[in-house]
C-alpha cells in the first residue's frame with residue numbers, strides 16, 4: 001500500500017548552522033489494511049517520515065508510493081487529488097473553534113465542493129461511527145480531549161481515505177482516553193480495512209494496536225517487523241529499552257549479580273525460556289522433570305500478552321548434569337520454545 005524507497009531528507013542550514021539530516025536510507029513497506037507503528041525518541045525523525053507519506057515534507061531523494069501512485073512526481077493539482085485518499089489526525093486535534101462538531105467534520109467535503117445534502121449523508125454516519133451523534137451541534141471548547149480527537153478522526157475519514165496518518169494522536173490524552181481512542185482506531189481499521197500509519201513515543205500504543213512496528217533512531221529505521229516478534233526478541237539496544245518496561249523479559253537483580261558467563265566446577269546453568277502463542281500454556285516444565293529427570297528451580301516468571309497472544313518468559317536454574325541440560329534444551333527447541341543460557345550460578349547458593 002505504501003512503499004518508501006531509499007528515502008533521505010536533509011533540511012538546509014539556517015543562518016550560520018549546519019544542514020540537518022532528518023531521514024537517511026529509509027526503506028519501508030506498509031501493507032494494505034495494516035496498522036503500522038513508528039516509534040522513536042524525540043528528534044528521531046518520526047514526524048518527518050510520516051509527513052513524507054502525504055508529501056507535506058518533500059524528500060530530498062528517494063521515492064514514496066501510495067496505492068500505486070508515485071507521490072514525488074505529481075503536479076500540485078495531482079497531489080491535492082492524491083491527498084484525498086490520505087487522512088491525517090494530530091496530537092492537538094487542529095479543530096476550528098468557531099465551527100460545530102458537524103461543521104468541522106464537514107469541512108473537507110465543503111472544500112471539495114460536495115453538495116450540502118450529500119455532506120449530511122456522509123457526515124452523520126461518521127459521527128455515529130465515532131460515537132458523537134449527540135454532540136453534533138456542540139463547539140470544540142465544550143468537548144473533552146477524547147471527544148475532540150473523535151471529531152478529528154471523523155473529519156479525517158470524511159473524504160473516504162485509504163490511508164490514515166496519525167501524528168501522536170493520543171499523546172495529549174490520559175491513559176484511559178488513550179485506550180478508548182486506540183480501540184476506536186483498531187475498530188475503524190477492521191471495519192473499513194483502512195491502512196493506519198501512526199507515530200508515537202509510547203511503546204504501550206504499539207503494543208495495544210499495531211500489527212507491525214519500525215523503530216527509529218537518528219533518522220534511520222534501526223529495526224522493523226511484526227510487533228509480536230520485535231517484542232519477544234528485540235535485537236537493538238534501543239528497541240530493548242522501549243520494550244523492557246512493558247514486557248518483563250528480565251530477572252531479579254540479585255540473580256543477575258551472581259551470574260558468571262562460563263561454567264565452573266559446582267555451578268548450574270541458568271536458562272531463559274520464552275513461550276509464545278499457544279505454547280505459552282503448555283506444561284513443559286513438568287514434562288522436563290518427569291521425562292528427562294531434570295529439576296528446574298524457577299527464579300522468575302511472567303506471562304504477558306502482545307496483540308492478544310500470550311507471551312511468557314521463565315528464568316530457571318537447571319539442577320542437573322550437562323547431558324540432562326543439553327537434552328532439556330533440545331526438548332524445548334523441538335517444542336518451538338525459545339531457550340538461551342544466560343550464565344551459570346554456584347550450586348547450593
Ligand SMILES: Nc1ncnc2c1ncn2[C@@H]1O[C@H](COP(=O)(O)OP(=O)(O)OP(=O)(O)O)[C@@H](O)[C@H]1O
Nearest residue numbers: 011020022040041042043044045046047048049201
Ligand atoms: N523544518 C525543519 N527545519 C530544520 N530541521 C528540522 C525541521 N523539521 C525537523 N527538523 C529536525 O529534523 C530532526 C527530526 O525531527 P522530527 O520532528 O521528524 O523528529 P520526531 O522523531 O518526530 O521528534 P518529536 O517526537 O520530538 O516530534 C530533528 O533534528 C529536527 O530538529
